[in-house]
Amino acid sequence: MREMQPLRTPSWGGEVRATLLLAGPLALANLLQMLTYAVDVIFIARLGEGQLAASSLVMAIFGLIVWALSSLTAAVAPLIAAQLGENPNAVRPVRRAVRMALWLSVISGAGGMALALLTIPVMYATGQPPEVIAFAIPYLFAVVWSLIPMVIGNVLRTYVSTLGRPIFATAITAFGIGVNAVGNYALIFGNLGMPRLELIGGGIATIITTTVTMLVYVAVIRFDKKLHRYRIFGKWWRADWPKFWEIIRIGTPIALTVIAEAGIFGAAAFLMGRFGASELAGHTIALNIAAFAFQVPFGVGQAATIRVGFFYGARDRQGIKQAGWVAIAIGTGFMFLTASAMIFAPNVLLSIYLDPYAAKNAALVAFALQYLVWAAAFQIVDGLQAVSLGSLRGLQDTRVPMWIAVFSYWVPGFGLAVSLGFFTPLEGNGVWIGLATGLFFAAALLTWRWMRRETLGLTVRHSPAP
Numbered sequence: 001m002r003e004m005q006p007l008r009t010p011s012w013g014g015e016v017r018a019t020l021l022l023a024g025p026l027a028l029a030n031l032l033q034m035l036t037y038a039v040d041v042i043f044i045a046r047l048g049e050g051q052l053a054a055s056s057l058v059m060a061i062f063g064l065i066v067w068a069l070s071s072l073t074a075a076v077a078p079l080i081a082a083q084l085g086e087n088p089n090a091v092r093p094v095r096r097a098v099r100m101a102l103w104l105s106v107i108s109g110a111g112g113m114a115l116a117l118l119t120i121p122v123m124y125a126t127g128q129p130p131e132v133i134a135f136a137i138p139y140l141f142a143v144v145w146s147l148i149p150m151v152i153g154n155v156l157r158t159y160v161s162t163l164g165r166p167i168f169a170t171a172i173t174a175f176g177i178g179v180n181a182v183g184n185y186a187l188i189f190g191n192l193g194m195p196r197l198e199l200i201g202g203g204i205a206t207i208i209t210t211t212v213t214m215l216v217y218v219a220v221i222r223f224d225k226k227l228h229r230y231r232i233f234g235k236w237w238r239a240d241w242p243k244f245w246e247i248i249r250i251g252t253p254i255a256l257t258v259i260a261e262a263g264i265f266g267a268a269a270f271l272m273g274r275f276g277a278s279e280l281a282g283h284t285i286a287l288n289i290a291a292f293a294f295q296v297p298f299g300v301g302q303a304a305t306i307r308v309g310f311f312y313g314a315r316d317r318q319g320i321k322q323a324g325w326v327a328i329a330i331g332t333g334f335m336f337l338t339a340s341a342m343i344f345a346p347n348v349l350l351s352i353y354l355d356p357y358a359a360k361n362a363a364l365v366a367f368a369l370q371y372l373v374w375a376a377a378f379q380i381v382d383g384l385q386a387v388s389l390g391s392l393r394g395l396q397d398t399r400v401p402m403w404i405a406v407f408s409y410w411v412p413g414f415g416l417a418v419s420l421g422f423f424t425p426l427e428g429n430g431v432w433i434g435l436a437t438g439l440f441f442a443a444a445l446l447t448w449r450w451m452r453r454e455t456l457g458l459t460v461r462h463s464p465a466p
Contacts, residue, residue, distance in 0.1 A: 009311070015322040019303055019330060025166035027299025029157070032173040034292045036180050036209065038352070040202055041288055043184040045354055049277045049364065051199045054135035056284040057128060057273065060266035061119040062143060065112045067262045068255040069147070070154040072108060075251030076101040077302070078309040078396050079243075080162045082461070085313025091230055093243075098232040100244040101155045104251075109148035116144045126270045129277065135199055142203025146210040153210060156217035162306050163227055172216050180209040253398035257389070260405040264414050264438055271421055271431050279428050282367030285353050290375040290382075293338035297331035297383035301390025304328075308394025317459050324391035324450060328384065335383035342376035367428060374432035378439045385443035388450045395458045397449075404445045413438020 010018060037059075045052045076097050083093045119140055123133050157169045182192075183205030190196025197204065221227045265287065272283040304327035311319030341349065346369055350356040356365045392401050417434025420426045426433070453459055 009316050009319040010322070012322055012326070015307070015319075015326045016330075019300070019307055019323065019326050022161075022164075022166055022306060023300040023303035023327070023330065025170045026161055026302050027296040029166070029169040029173045030295035030299045030302075031292065032170065032177055034288075034295050036173070036177050038288060038292065039177060039181050039184060040206070041284070042353055043188050044199060044202055045281075045285075047188070047198055049281045050129075050131050051135050052284060053129075053273065053277050053280045054132045055139060055199060055202065056269050056280060057123055057132065058119055058136050058140045058143065060269040061122065062116050062140065062147075064259060064262045064266045065116055066147065066150055067258045069105070069108045069112050069151045071258040072251040072255040073101045073105050073151055073155045073247070074158045075247050075254055075393075075398075076155065077158045077162050077305055078250065078312075078394055079246065080159070081306045081309025081394065082313030082396070084162075085310040085316075095230045095232050095234070096240040096243050097247070098155065098159050098230070099236060099238070100240055101158075101247055102152060102232075102236070103239070103244065104247060105151040105155050106148060109151045112147050112151075113144050116140065116147065122270070126273065128270070128273050132273070132277065139199045139203050142200050143206050146203075146207045149207075149210040149214040153214040153217055156214070156221065159232065160217070160221065160227060161302070163230075165224065165227060168217075168220050168224075172213060172220065175216060176209050176213040179212050180205055183208050250396055250398055253402035254393065257398070257402045257405040260402070260409045261438075261442070264409040264417070264435065267414065268417060268431050268435060271417060272428055274422075275427050278363040279367050281364045283371055283428060283431075285350065285364070286368045286371035286375055288353070289342070289349050289372065290379075293335070293342075293379060294382055294386065296334045296338075297386040300327050300331035300334075300383075301386045301388075301393075304331075304387055304390035305394045308391050309396075312395050312459070312461055315461055317454070320395070320453075320459055323394070324388075324453075327391060328387045328447075328450075331387035332380055332383045335379040339376040339379035342372045342379070346372045370429055371432050374429065374436055378436035381436075381439045381443035385439060385446050388443070388446040391450055392446065392453075392458070395453065397453075397458050400449065401446060404449070405442055408441035408445060409438040412441050 040055070041052070044055050079097045080094050083090050083097070117140070120137060123136060157172075160166070160168045184202055186192040186194040187197050187201030187205050188199070194201075218233070221232065268287075269280065269283065272280045304324060307323035307327065308320055311323055347356045349372070350365060350368055354361050354364075389401055392398070413434050415434070416437050417431045420430025420433055421428065422430075424430055449456070
């Protein structure tokens with residue numbers, strides 16, 4: 001096996017190329033993953049406002065759990081990157097880190113399934129319409145079984161991307177979209193000889209899609225020479241508890257950061273549900289469009305974690321600087337384009353999900369158009385905070401960014417969402433103003449921390465204990 005060469009600091013132009021080569025497939029994979037969720041929304045929206053609202057409430061909590069556990073286990077990325085930056089030919093440390101991340105996927109996934117069931121009392125406690133709850137409960141009991149294969153698949157995706165094969169993540173995610181679309185088409189509406197299960201069918205289609213995707217990752221890793229070199233499935237029963245706890249140490253603040261951010265968007269769905277089904281349905285589609293756009297800077301942030309992590313492991317401060325700032329420029333620059341699309345072509349975006357000119361959709365579309373204006377307003381800061389956060393994670397700096405996120409989203413963000421939504425005539429628009437404010441505070445504080453990384457000693461890497 002040919003040895004890998006030590007990492008060298010590229011020029012600024014070289015870093016741009018390296019970041020784009022890594023971020024491009026990752027961002028595309030994220031977009032395709034969102035398209036998988038969008039396929040669910042597209043099919044479910046045709047069942048009616050009630051079932052769309054029900055799926056939105058379920059995914060508000062279930063999706064939050066998925067994001068949190070995926071972020072917890074994906075903490076293996078900066079560990080692998082730093083190890084390979086320090087020693088490009090390291091095999092055993094990489095294998096052990098991935099193995100423990102897979103262990104953590106199963107353990108945390110089982111706990112997440114139990115936690116997801118709390119959606120039921122939350123729906124009752126927040127006064128959701130009874131007919132919406134009636135649709136939501138059986139859907140929840142179906143979709144919850146997809147959690148463990150979903151988190152395992154995310155670890156395998158992180159592994160192949162960090163090892164320089166992000167295109168595999170793109171291809172496998174694209175394949176998953178096809179599986180999901182066929183599953184929804186067959187099981188929701190009773191096509192291809194299958195029974196008509198409506199919303200429950202959408203949950204079963206999700207189980208099938210996540211399981212198939214996980215198995216495809218396993219097959220690709222087995223048959224690709226570079227990926228198979230580390231034999232991450234070999235002796236899977238052997239524990240490496242120091243590595244296990246190191247992943248938890250780095251990953252727990254990341255998961256809590258995701259909970260802080262995704263939690264406020266999930267809470268917003270419950271706030272919107274108090275205003276009515278049309279408001280919640282319009283909010284769901286507008287937020288889905290905003291989340292779709294976010295996947296590009298999110299992918300750039302993932303690339304920043306890996307690129308910064310490589311140079312952090314190599315103790316190369318110039319490389320750290322270049323990798324972080326290049327990623328920030330790429331991520332925020334893209335969001336100017338998405339903001340323009342939301343302002344100047346909103347109906348085109350809405351037509352992906354439903355007919356914006358149909359009379360039956362008039363109320364839903366009216367609310368969605370209002371919320372898209374606010375979504376456009378926070379695109380830039382959303383991209384900035386995502387990439388700054390990814391760059392800091394490459395330095396394994398996760399604890400303080402967690403507190404920044406908790407403060408930003410839940411003090412000025414959620415505080416304004418509740419006060420403007422329920423104590424002024426703004427209602428849903430007030431909720432969206434709160435969301436934008438939280439993102440602004442997070443972007444400002446995280447960027448400030450990245451700029452002061454040297455002063456704060458974040459670029460100093462201490463050798464791990466043997």
